[in-house]
Amino acid sequence: MYAFYDAYFIASKNKDFFLQFINKYFNNDCLLCDSRTEHNAKLLCDLCMSDLDLYPLGSDLLYSYSSISSHIIHDAITGIAVVSNYQWPFEQWIPQMKFHNHINSAKLMGQMLNEHLANSLWPTIDLITPMPIHSQRLLQRGYNQAELLCKFINYSSHSTLFHGLTRTKYTQPQTELNKIERKQNMKQAFACENTVQGKTVLLVDDVITTGHTANAAAQELLNSGATAVYLVAVAIRKYN
Ligand SMILES: [Zn+2]
Incomplete structure (x- = not known):
């Protein structure tokens, strides 16, 4: 005052x-x-x-862009929506959000995710969960960028934010590993409360690259009783 x-x-x-x-x-x-x-x-x-070069609102990568999704591991995921490829200006906004707590970049990209979700043909989402990061990384960074994005998502009045999915293993970045190492790296990387029983869950992440991380998180949710897991991310980065 x-x-x-x-x-x-x-x-x-x-x-x-x-x-x-x-x-x-x-x-x-x-x-x-x-x-x-x-x-x-x-x-x-x-x-x-x-x-901006954006994917059409409400489009699902698994059904509309199979040439792209065929390069991503997604067997535990029912649907994937992304806003854009990892390119300008997202390649600037995402690091700003991730490492410099740039709230306006997070807000703008969160609003874009929200718009995609509002136009999606997916069933009602019960739980929204940010892709968790390990406590050690949380300590280094001070916050989880996926959680920041979730603050600006208001998918529907029926869905609630869920924090029962945790990262139990401090893993190396997937991009530094080969195909076999990537799979090994994600083994038992997540833990989940069984309160997801019978629920449809939405995973929120900033970038999808190989899909190994999101898929391992989705698999843990399914193992804990989730009915289906959908994934929404700001950008997809092509990985060679
Ligand atoms: Zn302008």
Whole structure:
């Protein structure tokens, strides 16, 4: 409250400061071109949005893009939705969110996930779970980027956030390993509460590369009684 009076006091003396204050808290600049967005809930202007190369809203990679999904391990996953390939500007926004706690990048990408989910033909999701990271990594990074994305997802009023899936093994990044090592690396990497019994679960992640990590998490959810597991991610990175 005092902050407001301070701002008001300064603002009454300085019109420019007051305008800056209003702009900072009640309007948004486009994350790409810095021009003012038309609506304060939007973080990208319409022109920049139209420049992005996105997968169609509601499309499922497993059914509409089998040439892409055939390179991903997904036998425990019923459906996969992604916003874009791992390319500009997502290759900038994702590290900003992951390593620099850039809340506006997380918000924008979370909103994009939300839009995909709202248009999907998937059945009702009961539980939404961020892809967990190991406690050691959480300590290093301070937060889980998938959890940050989940804050901006409001899939339906029937779905609730679930934190019963945990990462029990500190694993090497999958991209540093060969095919056999990747599978081995993910063995018993997750644990799950059995409260998922009979539930449809949505896994939320930032990037899919080989699919091994998401698939191992999905398998653990199925082993614990989940009916089906769907995956939504911001980007898919091609792995050679
Ligand atoms: Zn723009």
